Amino acid sequence: MTASKLAGAFLTACLLAFPIDDVDAQERAAHALETPLPGPTSAAVPAPAASPIDRLNEAFFKADRTVDYANVDGPRSWYREHITTIQHSTPLIGCWVGGALASRAGSGALLGLATCAAGSVGFSSIGVLINPIKEDVEPSPELDSLFSSLPKRDATSAINLLSGSLDADGRASRQQTLAKETKSRGAEIAAIKERKQQNGSIWGQILLGAAQGYLAYEANKGRIAAASAMPSIGGGSSTPSTTIYRRDANGQSQGQYQAPLAKIAPSSSPATHGDGSYPAGPHCADYARNAVRENVYYFSVTNICNYSIHVRLRDDRHGVIEFDLKPGKKYTDQVPTDTRFLIASCPDITDRETGRSVVINGQGVKYSKLGRDQCVLL
Amino acid sequence: MKKSVGLIAFAMILVSPAEAKRRVDAFTGLTPKGYIVQNAPATLRVADLSGAKVAIIPSQNFLNFMKDMGRWFRPEKQRNLFGERPSAENTNFLVHATEPQLLTDRLVEKLSGLGATSFIANNLPDAKSQGATVFIVFDYHGRYRDLSGIGGFIPFTKEKTGWESSGGLHVLDGKLQRKLQVEATAMDEYRDSSMLPGMNEQALKWGTIISGSQRKFLDDLFLRWDAAVQQ
Numbered sequence: 001m002t003a004s005k006l007a008g009a010f011l012t013a014c015l016l017a018f019p020i021d022d023v024d025a026q027e028r029a030a031h032a033l034e035t036p037l038p039g040p041t042s043a044a045v046p047a048p049a050a051s052p053i054d055r056l057n058e059a060f061f062k063a064d065r066t067v068d069y070a071n072v073d074g075p076r077s078w079y080r081e082h083i084t085t086i087q088h089s090t091p092l093i094g095c096w097v098g099g100a101l102a103s104r105a106g107s108g109a110l111l112g113l114a115t116c117a118a119g120s121v122g123f124s125s126i127g128v129l130i131n132p133i134k135e136d137v138e139p140s141p142e143l144d145s146l147f148s149s150l151p152k153r154d155a156t157s158a159i160n161l162l163s164g165s166l167d168a169d170g171r172a173s174r175q176q177t178l179a180k181e182t183k184s185r186g187a188e189i190a191a192i193k194e195r196k197q198q199n200g201s202i203w204g205q206i207l208l209g210a211a212q213g214y215l216a217y218e219a220n221k222g223r224i225a226a227a228s229a230m231p232s233i234g235g236g237s238s239t240p241s242t243t244i245y246r247r248d249a250n251g252q253s254q255g256q257y258q259a260p261l262a263k264i265a266p267s268s269s270p271a272t273h274g275d276g277s278y279p280a281g282p283h284c285a286d287y288a289r290n291a292v293r294e295n296v297y298y299f300s301v302t303n304i305c306n307y308s309i310h311v312r313l314r315d316d317r318h319g320v321i322e323f324d325l326k327p328g329k330k331y332t333d334q335v336p337t338d339t340r341f342l343i344a345s346c347p348d349i350t351d352r353e354t355g356r357s358v359v360i361n362g363q364g365v366k367y368s369k370l371g372r373d374q375c376v377l378l
Numbered sequence: 379m380k381k382s383v384g385l386i387a388f389a390m391i392l393v394s395p396a397e398a399k400r401r402v403d404a405f406t407g408l409t410p411k412g413y414i415v416q417n418a419p420a421t422l423r424v425a426d427l428s429g430a431k432v433a434i435i436p437s438q439n440f441l442n443f444m445k446d447m448g449r450w451f452r453p454e455k456q457r458n459l460f461g462e463r464p465s466a467e468n469t470n471f472l473v474h475a476t477e478p479q480l481l482t483d484r485l486v487e488k489l490s491g492l493g494a495t496s497f498i499a500n501n502l503p504d505a506k507s508q509g510a511t512v513f514i515v516f517d518y519h520g521r522y523r524d525l526s527g528i529g530g531f532i533p534f535t536k537e538k539t540g541w542e543s544s545g546g547l548h549v550l551d552g553k554l555q556r557k558l559q560v561e562a563t564a565m566d567e568y569r570d571s572s573m574l575p576g577m578n579e580q581a582l583k584w585g586t587i588i589s590g591s592q593r594k595f596l597d598d599l600f601l602r603w604d605a606a607v608q609q
Contacts, residue, residue, distance in 0.1 A: 166497065184467075
């Protein structure tokens with residue numbers, strides 16, 4: 001292998017080992033040649049005029065002078081202190097070495113020039129690569145002045161709280177806890193929503209109940225046809241309504257209605273009118289209405305009877321009587337013997353004095369066929 | 379009109395957080411009034427953060443959020459006019475889900491993964507005196523949104539509540555020049571099961587939508603971060 005080949009191989013190795021596509025250098029060059037773009041909330045500051053050569057010079061050779069030497073130690077410190085000399089001299093050294101090798105190999109002037117150039121680039125690259133220390137902020141009175149002019153907001157308690165983020169264990173614990181709780185609480189939300197959906201909106205119940213009560217009151221006074229006061233149950237809909245009002249012992253309306261404290265399934269049938277006849281169909285509103293007419297002052301329904309029925313009945317002899325009502329089951333043993341009403345079986349209510357079924361027996365079956373115990377009172 | 383609806387809604391649901399403080403500029407309280415942060419000539423690179431000492435400084439919006447969380451969602455505050463309280467489990471969930479550290483946790487983790495050491499600082503001069511070489515102003519604004527409008531007052535309609543998270547990260551170099559700015563906005567919604575949700579549902583609602591919107595916000599924010607920061 002000839003000396004020229006050796007020189008070429010050496011310089012090629014230099015070029016391969018120390019490529020010149022150094023990001024730092026390229027960026028510095030690129031940014032030196034362009035004016036900074038204004039950001040979304042900041043105003044652009046025009047860069048001072050400088051020749052392209054000056055900018056390149058600034059980018060390649062002067063930018064790194066802004067170094068806090070106090071923070072640099074060892075060989076790098078020495079390098080930093082002599083950075084200008086090194087960066088200026090490495091291309092010359094490279095050129096000299098390359099040229100000398102080419103000359104000794106007896107090559108021509110052209111090869112000498114080429115190796116000189118290649119050597120300078122290679123050695124310059126060495127200079128760039130052994131300079132991994134980042135550009136730090138140059139201590140300057142202007143910068144100190146800037147920082148001293150900034151407001152010193154005090155939010156120590158908040159800062160102390162947020163400093164909890166610095167603890168890796170605390171971070172992991174917080175995230176695990178939240179993930180676990182989110183999962184379990186999510187199930188609870190679903191349960192709440194399902195339950196609320198089933199029962200309907202409380203707010204809606206109150207408003208609609210008030211409207212129902214008022215309409216029923218007007219209906220009792222004969223102002224509004226009773227049929228229009230009771231919305232349809234809608235084929236088994238669980239939409240609740242409330243009809244609670246009172247009459248005197250003679251069946252006459254006292255012109256009052258109770259506050260809509262409870263739910264009761266609505267009726268689509270005409271209301272009874274005190275003539276002893278009862279409408280067809282097991283209508284919840286009729287239960288209440290009839291009970292009230294028979295001097296049961298307060299006939300309270302505490303839930304929709306889809307699943308189980310709880311009857312809360314108050315007459316003027318015994319006060320409140322509460323019992324569960326299920327289709328086909330006798331409840332006579334649950335109420336005092338002198339109670340005016342007996343609930344024989346759902347949906348029957350029997351008047352002890354007249355022996356008459358308050359609600360026509362068998363109508364409840366219609367609802368049972370829907371798969372629900374829509375009998376009514378609860 | 380909208381305000382009166384809001385007031386009625388507040389009276390109805392009793393513990394809804396009042397409207398959060400108006401959003402201010404991210405640098406309010408950190409820089410002098412009228413000061414404009416200049417852009418740095420070079421955008422942020424991953425290498426800039428490797429080995430850097432980063433100060434995380436919460437914005438005034440972030441501090442307001444923390445104050446609001448403390449005011450609204452302390453366990454002892456979870457009681458309505460009737461004395462109803464959420465269960466202990468749901469109270470814990472609410473407290474955990476609204477912890478402001480959950481926001482900074484993600485940033486600290488991100489910086490740690492990039493080789494930076496971080497600390498939380500009160501203000502820029504303090505951060506500088508503690509040796510910060512990079513400053514990140516963390517801007518976060520949380521806002522309660524009543525999404526049901528007037529429809530929420532019609533019987534059988536449902537109230538819809540939202541929590542909107544917005545803000546961003548402003549990365550400044552040692553000369554207080556902005557090297558990066560990424561911003562994001564996200565919202566999480568909850569449809570109440572009734573106009574009068576109980577305290578348990580209230581606790582679950584707020585915990586869910588606040589933590590949910592923050593998670594979406596942070597996901598979006600760091601996606602933008604990854605796209606903007608040069609490798």
